[in-house]
Amino acid sequence: MFLAAAIALMVAMMLAILRAFMGPTLYDRILAVNLFGTKTVLFIAVLGYLMGRPEFLDIALVYALINFITVIGVLRFFEYKRTVDDSKEEA
Amino acid sequence: MAIFLDVVSWALLILGGFMCFSGAVGIHRFPDFFSRMHAAGVTDTLGSSLILIGLMLQTGWQATVLVKLALIFLFILLTSPTASHALAKAALHGGLRPKLGKPEVSDEIPEKFGKPRSESVNNQL
Amino acid sequence: MTIKSSRYTISLIVVLSLIWIGNSGFYNAMLLSFGAVSVLFVVFVAHRLEIVDEESQPLQLGRRIFAFWMWLLKEIVQSNIQVIKRIWLGPKSISPVVMQLKMSQQTDMGKTIYGNSVTLTPGTVTLDIEDDVMTVYALSYDSIQYLQGGEMDRRVKRLED
Incomplete structure (x- = not known):
């Protein structure tokens, strides 16, 4: 059953990364990366059980922390800045 | 008893996997950035809770494993609204405006977010 | 240090110690002393940042x-x-x-x-x-x-x- 959950998460991660590549706006991409990060945390946790190594949870915990800080950091960087290539982003 | 716990945790894992999958489908089916944010919220809240609770039932009651899963759970639930809010605010500052279903019943977005980009003004769904 | 701020300091120490003990899973003297040092360091940093107050730890809830x-x-x-x-x-x-x-x-x-x-x-x-x-x-x-x-x-x- 861990395998089924892991596969479902894997498919969901692929869909999220697809959205990150497709855009169309910068914020769609950030949202997709955030979603990808949350799912990675869950995926690592499930993988730990699948492989019989619950120590993976430490990595999941650290990844959850890093994911949040990353998103906030990237947003701080872009929040008040109108990108020069708005027209390209909008395509 | 052990079998009962197994069945419950398997059901939770499957359901959680389905929720995460639905959230990922949602960010492809919904039309604009702001509605996609709602789809992402499904994964962040119910999807992760169900999967983590399902895993908690499989720990064999080891204290450290339970504590770690509970910490991950708490952390995701505490940070995801903050991240969503920051993302929505940044998008508004960037000139993006939500597509509205019924513009006649909606209120205005506050003016302090600056002018919207030309193509996202008055965009009805 | 007033009584009010010492209340928040104590709660911060308790929370951090619980996190350390819950996550480590080892209870020998050496690792517990490392934990004590880390907790004290974090409390010191938190005091320098002046974030030990009712905002970071809403005890009144x-x-x-x-x-x-x-x-x-x-x-x-x-x-x-x-x-x-x-x-x-x-x-x-x-x-x-x-x-x-x-x-x-x-x-x-x-x-x-x-x-x-x-x-x-x-x-x-x-x-x-x-x-x-x-x-x-x-x-x-x-x-x-x-x-x-x-x-x-x-x-x-x-x-x-």
Whole structure:
């Protein structure tokens, strides 16, 4: 059953990364990366059980922390800045 | 008893996997950035809770494993609204405006977010 | 150091120690002493940042916050089912609205809890809070009507006093 959950998460991660590549706006991409990060945390946790190594949870915990800080950091960087290539982003 | 716990945790894992999958489908089916944010919220809240609770039932009651899963759970639930809010605010500052279903019943977005980009003004769904 | 701030320092030490003990799983003298040093260092840094106050550790909430969380969890499940339904029904089933709502909370903490609870329930996102008006973006008009009903507002208000 861990395998089924892991596969479902894997498919969901692929869909999220697809959205990150497709855009169309910068914020769609950030949202997709955030979603990808949350799912990675869950995926690592499930993988730990699948492989019989619950120590993976430490990595999941650290990844959850890093994911949040990353998103906030990237947003701080872009929040008040109108990108020069708005027209390209909008395509 | 052990079998009962197994069945419950398997059901939770499957359901959680389905929720995460639905959230990922949602960010492809919904039309604009702001509605996609709602789809992402499904994964962040119910999807992760169900999967983590399902895993908690499989720990064999080891204290450290339970504590770690509970910490991950708490952390995701505490940070995801903050991240969503920051993302929505940044998008508004960037000139993006939500597509509205019924513009006649909606209120205005506050003016302090600056002018919207030309193509996202008055965009009805 | 006043009595008030020492109360928050003690609670910070207790929380950090619990996190260390819960996560480490080793209880020999060496690792526990490492833990004590880390806890003291974090408390020192927190004091230098001046974040040891009722904002970082809302002790005044007491046990009421747990009852609120239980209620919020129920709400989250319900609204999740709504959003999942809309995802599978397709984009035609949504009609997003933006609304400005009055909020009755006085303190910053109350406003933050209310705003975050609204964001946490799928289907509604807080776009902005200014003074006592918040701008909410929702997937459908029903969720706005639910918020206008004011049950969540009242429950958060009760946490304040």
